[in-house]
Amino acid sequence: MNTHNDLNPAPVLRFGPYAFHVRQRLILQGDRPLRMGGRALDILQVLVERAGQVVSKEQLIARVWPTSVVEEINLRVHIAALRRALGDGGNGQRYIANVPQRGYSFIAPVTSDEAEAPLTPVAVPTHQHNLPARLTPVTGRDALIGSLVRQMPVCRLMTITGAPGVGKTAVALRVAELLLQYFRDGVWWVDLADLEESAPLLDHLLHSLATDLCTLNGRHALLVLDNCDHVRGACAALVETLLQAAPRLAILITSREALGVQSETVHCVPLLAIPKRSTLETVEEAMGYPAVQLFVSRARARQHGFSLRKQDLPGVREICRQLDGLPLAIELAASQIDALGLIGLQAQVENGLQLLGQGRRTAVPRHQSMAAAIDWSYRYLTAMEQRVLLRLSVFNTGFTLEAALSVISCADLAGSRLTAIIEGLARKSLLIQQPIRATVRYWMLNTVRRYARDQFECSDEKLDLEQRHARYLSRTRSASGRALVVEAVE
Template sequence: MTLSLEQAVHFGPYRIYPEQRLVMEADQPLRLGRRAMDILLILLKHAGNVVSKQQLMAEVWPNSVVEEINLRVHMAALRKALGDGQAGQRYIVTVAQRGYSFVAPYSLEHVEQHPANPAKASHGHNLPLRRTRLIGRQALVDSLVMHLPRQRFITLVGPGGIGKTTVALRVAEQLIGRYRDGIRLLDLAPVNDPRLITGHLATLLDLSLHDGEPMSSLASFLRERQMLLVIDNCEHLIDAVALLSENLLRGAPQVHILATSRESLRAEGEFVQRLESLDCPPPIAVLDRAQALSFSALQLFVERAMASHDSFELSDAELPLVIDICRRLDGIPLALELAAAQVASLGLEGLFTQLQDSFRLLTHSSQATLARHQTLHATLDWSFALLNTCEQTCLRRLGVFRGGFTLSSAAAVIVGEHIEPCEVFGSITQLVAKSLLSVDVGDEEVFYRLLDTTRSYALEKLEQAHELPGTRERHAERCLALMQQAQTDWELIPTTLWIERYARGLEDIRAALDWGLNARGPEALAIRLTAASTPLWQELSLLKEHGGYVRKALALLDAAAEPCLPLKMALKLALGSACYHAQGGSAETVGAFVTARSLARQCNDVVGELRAVSGHLAVNLSCGNYQMAWVQSQQFDRLGLDGDPVLSLSTHRLRVLALHFVGDQQQARVNAEDVIQRMAQSGHLNRFTHGFGVQYDQSVAALTILARILWLQGHPEQAWRTARQALDIALQINHGTSICYTLALSGCLIAHYNGNTRTARDLLHLLLEQAQKHSVLLFYSWAQHYAQIIDSAEATPSPRAAVGLIKEIMVTLDTARVDDDLLQRADSGAAGWSTAEILRARAEALLAADCPAKNSTAETVLIKAINVAKSQGALAWELRSATSLARLWQRQGRYRQAHTLLAPIYQCFTEGHATPDLKAVRRLLDELQSHVPV
């Protein structure tokens, strides 16, 4: 078949638009993974012919060497998503020893107008790709889609395996694009502690909660949002989910909730929708094949049987057996899938006999829900009994995984007593074939997952076999191995790829740390995992949460007879970084870095010492201890790091920071431009500052400080372009603390200095949002102070008292913020970069008193400010102080003197003449000129 761009391929209920890579099922898009779509288009192109496995792998993975299992898994996912086998219809068949063939009847249709691609136009969501075709639930889905907008809060209730999650996901999928602020799926299956629910939801919403009132913070964040929340697997956390739902519904009138649970939440405003079993034929009915296949239970069973056994065909003679099997399994979808998966090995008659024997003693309760639960558990028992010993061991040991896992991770956790590595692959394949293990097919890698019901069953079996502690230990060891590899890869691969590869393991790391750090597991292993996972917490900007684990790990390490010094140093560095962003220059922050340096010296670890010194330097800068930071920056030379170009470059960048804040703008500029040039030449532009105590992206940090230097030197337009470049990089890599850093130190300030009021407000809102989201409370506090000047609507009545650097920044925004402490710092030289502005603020306060006796003092102070600014190379501060002095002289009638002072400084500016400072000077010069004789 030649696939024309102007044609669509029609088969079964589907239309394929090759140009758009779009599959429509009726009027709904079928969301397939990229590889599955590639396979479908290749098979359609060769419809009716066999495409070899080698050809498919070569075309689908042209630049990679992949195992045949990848193709088989992607093919199985494609078949399930299409519902291959529905109503007995075959789309794709396996040709033994040869490959695959698309065999369904099809037609080509001319396309007058291509449909809009909802996948490209939709608003944000985190819904998974569809794994299976929906059977027997479409009327319910349509009803829920219609009623949810009006009822706002619906809970799908039913026993395990009945299909609640499938229905909820299909409803949400059909609502993609209907909610302005998107759809978020919160799966509570991995969550055991009700106190963690708000935190998990906040993570999904890109929000970080303050400790005080998390419910209130969530409701406040969602107040103006139009959003659908799908809360899955609520049954073990009913009271907490009910409370959360009630609070959100009251506080956020445009938020809708679709929940799933084995029982109702009993919450205010909840509408309960019970899911019944799939339809089975009535016991006394005598049906032909077509009539029987109109019942959804039989449809599901036959479709899944065809998927597991290529040659399966339901004959009229076998029809009564299938009807009896579906009735015996109570029409429960998961039970039907488990049974259908055995058709290939047992045949229908063997399957029927097995079920008869296994279910003979099952007593059905008068309560339908309990009866179905018994049926499902009995089906799982029956499926488990059919596994060989190795497969049983594999299944129960896989129960420790919270999320998706790779084949290699599965092997690492399974291998142990009675299991050899070579046996794992075949067992995993069989568990997938028997529907006991689900497959999440990503574009590049295959991940396996246990359904919540199956995982609970597996853990139950694991405990009964007395294997839980050993398996948990191997699970924690695997997490540690992955994080150690992540540390190595951190230096070698792009950030986005690194996060994609390792962030999906966060739930398992949490589980391993919760187990190991709470006296339930091997403490030494958990402590090592806490340290090794530091890069992941930092890349995801989850410093506050990691800080909690670090404190527990340090407490356990301190209690050890002989604590490991390198491990303690690594944890102290992690604690310093977490505390810095949460608390600023607190005693705990400083203590962490000081202790880390002492430990590094004891271990003769030069790089560790560099990290500790750099972290302490950052703290000193934020606290306003510029001279101390300058002295620390000079210590880098004594560490002998010139042989490492990356570390040498990074220490050079930190020296730029110290030069800038200590007040030497000329040298800071020379060094800053040299750093950026060396970054570009060495290929380290846009790379993370991995080796330092406080983590920011290398290029973001360098450009941020260069922007500040440029503005002070009288280049406001260049400064803004540089600040914008820094922000663009931070947003591109989506690193929260780097975004906060550049907004707080340059973006918001330079926009405001330059008179870009609207931009300054927008950036302030972004800073507040990002700082709250990532718990960067240091910069959140700064943003609250900025709001009092930049956007009073965002101002809080009493932000935390300004100290250190932020206190001096605020004087540059509002001279009324000057106080005796700042004046003392300016007089002593401790104020560094801000000295001239503090002096100008003091003079403005004297002039505001409107007392002629104080004018002389003000004049003296302003002259000093001008001289300080000139000596520092801070033309912007020189202009401001000269403007204040010129206005004083103007009031005194000293027009020529004022003009002579101000005009040469103004002429030094080659850009930025539309900024507030320069516009004000231009007006003042014109006024002065009118009084100066020609």
């Protein structure tokens, strides 16, 4: 499902303490919204609308995954998540019954009442868009995509940010597909990746859309500007102009850094969740994690008959962990499963980015390897930003600003200047910023660190920085030891 094709006003479906606002794809328990993935919501809608009937597993799969080939285990994982979210059986109330050899049935009483629909969808002819075709489904993003679809028609300007290879374009494309019916004049996609920095952005946009500013002024449409990183300043100015000139236009941006303009809503695409070691008890449990789901689906596409076994779980988890839960990196690694096997793949994935350089030849160049994806960001950094990023690769784990100032500072990179550059790299999604208690720690994704170390390998500064890092660690451990002794004496 997840296609929003029903143009009739949907009712609010009520059962137990819950109200399911179907059009808004929202479940309330009293005034509290429940967190629930998009697939689980799709399954719930099918079951609730047929309450008291048995819905076969085949029917559910056909309704929820109409364009994908999935196995029954996917359905069981989402049913289990749905039951947990509803507290099924926890207080004596049961909602979803498993009917052996037949399917599932929603067994609680359901009532309905009409809900106000804040969005009025309109039928849009299929030619009212220029969206590129997706070759594969988007894995593990249902909740995020559902949230963006609900917000986009009312916020006008939204920017999707995130690290290289995290899937910003894939998320934006799926959001655009689902919003086609809400924009009377369609959804229009413009990729700015190959645009020269000096090129006039407005002229490029109007030429791509075969229109003029006056015509655009009256359109009720969604404009998607993909890969705005390298023309961020010009894009910010263009967006402000368009929003003022075209009051019915909505704009969706993908960029590794927010535009920083007024009225901008920013959403960061997170890394795909990876199971902890303690949760590797069963294949079903591991398949509840999006990183594992993506690896398995791409491995099956590459190697006919691939099946995830319990003994494979530690290896698959380690591959996904080494690759940071980045969708592009996981897809590139899984594409080598037929040549290397799972054991060989796990061994090779620790060797750097070489393994992640054999993607689809039909993909855009920056998506054919992880090195290309990172390089696309790296080459648009200033010389000082590049230098800081490479020097920071000396840290194997997270670091504080204090540690960075102690280890990598030099005459022209010190104090507030170095701090500002590090904070800027975090805004550009090349560093991850994580508040911990009263301080802030930064860390690099493994893929970014490997890229930086490859670039830094022949630098004259490498040996000196490694020695400075070792001395800093020694001082830190020594200070920690003294603190423990003082604490014990006191």
